[in-house]
Amino acid sequence: MTRFDEFYNKGRFVPSFEIFPPKTQEGIETLIGELGQLKAYDPAYISVTYGAMGSTQSLTRDLVLRISKELKMNTAFHFTCVGATRDSIKEYVEELKKEGVTLIVALRGDPPLGHSKFKASKDGFAYANELVTYLKSLGGFSLAVAGYPEGHVEAVSLEMDLENLKRKVDAGADVVITQLFFNNNDFYDFLDRATKIGIKTPIIPGVMPILNVNQVEKIASMCGAKLPQMLHQQLTQNKTDMVSMREIGIEYATEQCEDLKKNGALGIHFYTLNKAYSVSKILDALQ
Ligand code: FAD
DSSP states (O other), X not given: OOOHHHHTSSSSOEEEEEEOOOSXXXXXHHHHHHHHHHGGGOOSOEEEOOOGGGTTHHHHHHHHHHIIIIIOOOEEEEEEOTTOOHHHHHHHHHHHHHTTOOEEEEEOOOOOTTOSSOOOOTTSOSSHHHXXXXXXXXXXXXXEEEEOTTOOTTOSOHXXXXXXXXXXXXXXXXXXXXXEOSOHHHHHHHHHHXXXXXXXXXXXXXEOOOOOHHHHHHHHHHHTXXXXXXXXXXXXXXXXXXXXXXXXXXXXXXXXXXXXXXXTOSEEEEEOTTOSHHHHHHHHHHO
């Protein structure tokens, strides 16, 4: 069985790439081409997100299987508790296990639009730690969970949020992948605090190369990541020039990744936004 933690104990720095399932066949074909380019960087795995409200269940599954069979790359599938019962979870994950996919990014998911609180479905789970416990009980999976260097948007405090992360690790997660962040000190502080409360699993920083200002404003406000003022200003000044904005994103993320690597990061989880260009430039610069 493929395990997340095995990628991070080989003494080398490994990237992983997160993608989301496109909604059209044309989009899927384009993405397969982009991943073909990224294969050259020998990623640990490609992780495929799961849509809000479980909306991309079958798209996620089909894409995961296609990448693993056609491109012969390790794949991980994200799974959320949204709208899921114990039985429906079991059916979905066991089908992928039969196909040889054993890496799951186990998440609670966001509350539906317009709701501030997450509501567990009947016979489902309220928090990701419960999902982790359940998936572990099924056996044969390796699990990653989400960590939040700046705190989860609903968190009562950073301390409580970290205690909740520890619950997920204690329940059996093999690795923590962080939410994207733009200030490395937030990550280093998070690592220190996690170590102090006894979290020993690898914690992999999540980095998103910015493509354009409108998109990053939206993503940052949804996930609670602070966008540095200087960076925001630089992007805004180039608002009408997509190429310049992408270059600013590459430059910023390259510096971020160089610093993370220098400070001992075991790998970087790239939020690729389904594009190979920026990530390729960053990884070329790191080598
Ligand atoms: P949890 O760990 O359950 O935490 C949710 C909140 O509840 C936190 O504030 C936490 O402090 C608190 N909490 C946790 N456990 C307890 C407890 N036992 N008692 C009381 N409070 C508790 N979303 C998607 O829809 N699809 C995706 O594919 C997806 N992929 C992601 C990948 C990564 C790497 C990350 C970082 C996030 C991803 N998300 C995705 C977003 C994620 O679903 C949201 O951030 C969601 O709001 C929280 O999910 P979680 O698994 O962190 O929840």
